[in-house]
Amino acid sequence: MKINTKFITKEKLKNLFTTRRGIKALVFWVPVVAIFTYLFWGMPFPTKLISETLPVSTKIFDRNGELIYEIYTDKKRTPVKINEVPKHLKDATISIEDKNFYKHKGVDILGIVRGLSKTITQGRAEGGSTLTQQLVKNSLLTNERTIRRKAQELILTVIIESIYTKDQILEMYLNTIPYGGTAYGIESASETYFGKETKDLNLAESALLAGLPQRPSTYSPFGAHPEMAKGRQQEVLKQMVANKYITQEEADNAYNESLLYANISPTQAPHFALWIKEQLAEKYGEKKVEQGGLRVYTTLDLEIQNLAQAAVATEVGKLKKQMVGNGAAIVTRPSTGEILAMVGSKDYFATDEDGKVNVVLSQRQPGSSIKPLNYALALRDKKITLATAFADVPTCFGVFGQANYCPVNYDGSYHGLIQTRFALGNSYNIPAVKILALNGVENFISFGKEMGLTTLTEAKDYGLSATLGGLLVRPYDMAVAFGVFANQGILQPLTAITKVTDWKGNILEEYNPNESSLTGTRVLDPSVTFLTSHALYDNNARSAAFGDSSFLNVAGHPEVSVKTGTTNDRRDNWTVGYTANAVVVTWVGNNDNTSMSGAVSGISGASPIWNKIMKAVLNKAEKGAYDSNENGHAWPKQPEGVVGATICSDTGGSPSGDSANPGCPTRFEYFLEGTVPATSNVVFQDIFINNNTAQMASPEDPPDQIHPENKGVYTDPTGTLFCISCPVASASATIKYPLR
Numbered sequence: 001m002k003i004n005t006k007f008i009t010k011e012k013l014k015n016l017f018t019t020r021r022g023i024k025a026l027v028f029w030v031p032v033v034a035i036f037t038y039l040f041w042g043m044p045f046p047t048k049l050i051s052e053t054l055p056v057s058t059k060i061f062d063r064n065g066e067l068i069y070e071i072y073t074d075k076k077r078t079p080v081k082i083n084e085v086p087k088h089l090k091d092a093t094i095s096i097e098d099k100n101f102y103k104h105k106g107v108d109i110l111g112i113v114r115g116l117s118k119t120i121t122q123g124r125a126e127g128g129s130t131l132t133q134q135l136v137k138n139s140l141l142t143n144e145r146t147i148r149r150k151a152q153e154l155i156l157t158v159i160i161e162s163i164y165t166k167d168q169i170l171e172m173y174l175n176t177i178p179y180g181g182t183a184y185g186i187e188s189a190s191e192t193y194f195g196k197e198t199k200d201l202n203l204a205e206s207a208l209l210a211g212l213p214q215r216p217s218t219y220s221p222f223g224a225h226p227e228m229a230k231g232r233q234q235e236v237l238k239q240m241v242a243n244k245y246i247t248q249e250e251a252d253n254a255y256n257e258s259l260l261y262a263n264i265s266p267t268q269a270p271h272f273a274l275w276i277k278e279q280l281a282e283k284y285g286e287k288k289v290e291q292g293g294l295r296v297y298t299t300l301d302l303e304i305q306n307l308a309q310a311a312v313a314t315e316v317g318k319l320k321k322q323m324v325g326n327g328a329a330i331v332t333r334p335s336t337g338e339i340l341a342m343v344g345s346k347d348y349f350a351t352d353e354d355g356k357v358n359v360v361l362s363q364r365q366p367g368s369s370i371k372p373l374n375y376a377l378a379l380r381d382k383k384i385t386l387a388t389a390f391a392d393v394p395t396c397f398g399v400f401g402q403a404n405y406c407p408v409n410y411d412g413s414y415h416g417l418i419q420t421r422f423a424l425g426n427s428y429n430i431p432a433v434k435i436l437a438l439n440g441v442e443n444f445i446s447f448g449k450e451m452g453l454t455t456l457t458e459a460k461d462y463g464l465s466a467t468l469g470g471l472l473v474r475p476y477d478m479a480v481a482f483g484v485f486a487n488q489g490i491l492q493p494l495t496a497i498t499k500v501t502d503w504k505g506n507i508l509e510e511y512n513p514n515e516s517s518l519t520g521t522r523v524l525d526p527s528v529t530f531l532t533s534h535a536l537y538d539n540n541a542r543s544a545a546f547g548d549s550s551f552l553n554v555a556g557h558p559e560v561s562v563k564t565g566t567t568n569d570r571r572d573n574w575t576v577g578y579t580a581n582a583v584v585v586t587w588v589g590n591n592d593n594t595s596m597s598g599a600v601s602g603i604s605g606a607s608p609i610w611n612k613i614m615k616a617v618l619n620k621a622e623k624g625a626y627d628s629n630e631n632g633h634a635w636p637k638q639p640e641g642v643v644g645a646t647i648c649s650d651t652g653g654s655p656s657g658d659s660a661n662p663g664c665p666t667r668f669e670y671f672l673e674g675t676v677p678a679t680s681n682v683v684f685q686d687i688f689i690n691n692n693t694a695q696m697a698s699p700e701d702p703p704d705q706i707h708p709e710n711k712g713v714y715t716d717p718t719g720t721l722f723c724i725s726c727p728v729a730s731a732s733a734t735i736k737y738p739l740r
Helices: 010-018 020-040 087-097 109-122 131-139 147-163 166-176 186-194 203-210 226-242 248-256 270-284 286-291 302-318 367-380 420-425 429-439 441-450 464-468 475-486 526-537 539-546 606-622
Strands: 058-061 067-071 295-298 326-333 338-343 389-392 395-399 416-419 497-501 507-510 561-566 572-578 583-589 642-648 666-672 682-690 706-715 721-723 733-737
Touching: 058 270, 067 270, 087 131, 087 166, 087 203, 087 226, 131 147, 131 166, 166 186, 186 203, 203 226, 203 248, 226 248, 270 286, 270 295, 270 338, 270 497, 302 326, 302 338, 302 583, 302 606, 326 475, 326 606, 367 420, 367 429, 367 441, 367 464, 367 475, 367 526, 367 561, 367 572, 389 420, 389 429, 395 429, 416 420, 420 429, 420 526, 420 539, 429 441, 429 464, 429 733, 441 464, 475 526, 475 572, 475 583, 526 561, 526 642, 526 666, 561 606, 572 606, 583 606, 682 721
Parallel strands: 058 295, 395 733
Antiparallel strands: 058 067, 295 497, 326 338, 326 583, 389 416, 497 507, 561 572, 572 583, 642 666, 682 706, 706 721
16 A cells, blocks of 8 residues: 655644643554554454464373373264244243343453352352353353453454344354363264254253353363253243243253253263363363364373273272172372372273262262271370270260261170270270260361361261261262371372373473372371370271171281271261371262261271272382382381380289289380370279169169168269279260360
8 A cells, every 4th residue: 555645744843742732642543553553463353253363172191191181173063954943942041141142242241240249249250241241252262361351352352343233143153162072062072961952952951961061070061060051051941931931831941951962072081181181271261172182191000090990990890789880999108198099980991880980089978987086086195095995885975956966886786895906996986976976066077177087077067976976078088088097197188180282382380299299188197196196007906896807907917097988878888098198088878978888897898899899909019110109018107206105904004003903915006105004094993883783873773672772983084984894884975065
């Protein structure tokens, strides 16, 4: 183009730079031109609504470089005409994404105000983008969050609205928006998720697909949280009712309709792979993950993963008659927090149980597997020792304003005077509840959060049954908590990604777990974790309940500490064990929370799965597979602050402290310094004895059937009297909680 310079004279240029009027013009126009150039230079043409960026697949590898999952390079896109799209799909899309689509001119001011309002009042980001704006973002611009990109988006939106009809814009949106994975556009999404053409979608299917574009990885029925797909579908149907596109009855029928999905999922470590994909999408965006050619290196060990998957599937298959439908497992390296295996269900592709739910990330009741945290807290605060004896007798706890809480043991029996080591090892319930009463529920819940249990709520939501598993935890978090014991008191967060690069090899992020080994937060002193771990690997301490030979003993690895857990209603069965080299958490149950049969217990169910996995991991660790500093049999080493002493094997007192319990049988025990008992813990005092049974009288015994006698009596930490010199050792108790 030829510029006419006839009117540009030297005098005019001089005036421009020297006169006040000229300077004012320069001050105004130079920034305006500069800002305009910065914002809009290189802006794409609005008539070019198809991206020319060549997509490259993202690959996810295990720790040894073996491919786990590849997110396919090419977009699957098949254009569809707007008149071929079912009305309920168009209505669903508009309802959930842009209810004023046919009313605004590209920018919905009210939508932006509503989004800001929800962000302020509800504390969560809520977008106000219209369908046209989303079309611009996905087809013409990048996902960068800058003023320049936003300005270009607004200008392009206005231009597009002026040159295209609303139906044309909706058609372009439906043909270009990402629906997750390789599915770009509604036709590809329909084929990918349901194996059918768009024109054949029903209301239920349309509502599910319409909800995906906002967060495809999160809401995908094939993602890490398939239950969120159903929740999103419900929200779409709710908005369709609110906008008067369908009735409430139609919405309810669509929500309750069973959906038959096509199969597009990874075949190796599917729960882990999809969980990784979700994390990547949160950090890098859906488009980068699905087209940007990321190379993702993880901590997963495919050999252990496949063994764990086979163990879960095989053992759950054996438990069909016991009404067990599913199982899960997670394996970690505690010193670094590396996840070596994650089995979210017995079979990702199972139809009889919802295999797509990742139970490792789901909340379940832990049963008695939570008890070690309760005992560790009491040991830390020196409220008990491993020798402290508790009266395992009929006991009720009175809480003001509530009915008495009267726990019972798993075997339905009472075991008399039981020392802490054996109460924990045999998983007796009554001593555990007494210890929680000593700790206090509030302190226990606070401690559980410190140990990494992220799903715990306020202490007021729990009672004394919390130590028996009356709360909800995730297997993922239990691996963190038991990792604290394995790490001698240090909480190490779990990690799964060690490096992310682009397809050219440029490093986007990198993390060396070995360099961060044991750099987490100290939660417990090594002396406390030593005592807890020592009690949990003592086979003698659990033999009364589990026998001398059970799946809790790992052949060739006597150093393993382990705890089982089964809820009273038998809805959940756990085994959690660890050494310095590995933490293995296993679970069996049913996704719908139905009960298993009575045949499932601490020595069946989850423990055979746990045994197989733990043995394989430890065998591999012994060979230096994980660069461990603790090769071989890693027995817990006695740390500073722990001393040993000989004690009475009945009361836990000193055999030479006084003459109240002469000639008591003895055993050896470990203690925190300063907590070794100095007396026998036995006193003689007058108590009432039942005339007929020679046992301690109960409050219900008639006065004419009891008499006083001077007997040797032990008082446990909750105030329960136990007559150890009666012909039949006896006691019973009603304890007021909180303890005074």
